[in-house]
Amino acid sequence: xxxxxxxxxxxxxxxxxxxxxxxxxxxxxxxxxxxxxxxxxxxxxxxxxxxxxxxxxxxxxxxxxxxxxxxxxxxxxxxxxxxxxxxxxxxxxxxxxxxxxxxxxxxxxxxxxxxxxxxxx
Amino acid sequence: xxxxxxxxxxxxxxxxxxxxxxxxxxxxxxxxxxxxxxxxxxxxxxxxxxxxxxxxxxxxxxxxxxxxxxxxxxxxxxxxxxxxxxxxxxxxxxxxxxxxxxxxxxxxxxxxxxxxxxxxx
Numbered sequence: 001x002x003x004x005x006x007x008x009x010x011x012x013x014x015x016x017x018x019x020x021x022x023x024x025x026x027x028x029x030x031x032x033x034x035x036x037x038x039x040x041x042x043x044x045x046x047x048x049x050x051x052x053x054x055x056x057x058x059x060x061x062x063x064x065x066x067x068x069x070x071x072x073x074x075x076x077x078x079x080x081x082x083x084x085x086x087x088x089x090x091x092x093x094x095x096x097x098x099x100x101x102x103x104x105x106x107x108x109x110x111x112x113x114x115x116x117x118x119x120x121x
Numbered sequence: 122x123x124x125x126x127x128x129x130x131x132x133x134x135x136x137x138x139x140x141x142x143x144x145x146x147x148x149x150x151x152x153x154x155x156x157x158x159x160x161x162x163x164x165x166x167x168x169x170x171x172x173x174x175x176x177x178x179x180x181x182x183x184x185x186x187x188x189x190x191x192x193x194x195x196x197x198x199x200x201x202x203x204x205x206x207x208x209x210x211x212x213x214x215x216x217x218x219x220x221x222x223x224x225x226x227x228x229x230x231x232x233x234x235x236x237x238x239x240x241x242x
Contacts, residue, residue, distance in 0.1 A: 002139070002172070003172065004139065004172070005137060005169065005171035005172045005202065007171070007202075007226070007227040008226065008227060008228060009130075009228055014128075014135075014227070016126060016139070018126065018139045018140055019139055019140065048126065048128060050128070051124065051125070051126045081126065081128075105128075105129065106128045106129060106135070107131070110130065
């Protein structure tokens, strides 16, 4: 099983998903992320899906679960780098990402996290 | 062929290598990176190899080539996230990364790039 590496930059964790995620990898990623959020006291998690060509309900649910989980640990999640085709497919299939915040790219994701944090006391 | 996504944060490009790179992917990555450096006017490139379990002479040469190429385009390259086992193997095999700068993790890589830039006029 391949593990998705988690990068840390300040109090933001960055995860770039490039491999095809199976059940095991998803569970491992969720655990690793929760551990990393606690260990580093991260305030934000950015998940980059630039390399993901197909977002089905499985991936959508995973993203929503990660966001809820990190939310419990007081970290905001932003999904960045969604391909236009993925956005189209999601809407056509009637899938949602469970209210997960999105941003165009990593830079805008970091800016969004800064904005969210400055808005909450 | 899978392409490795290139993330941009400020004037630094971040590449996280997670897939097994074949010749084609390496060539594509080198081209994409050179294009991205020029397009975004990037001053630094950080290559994360946390997920890379084996660095052989092929990967070593790739990293050195990317560093030289980015150097020509006035961008410094830093390799981050090397596993201890990889460092041991590199030394045991007598391989070098062709003078490529390394840092422990993404954060220290960004700090190193800042330092390099403040040192050069």
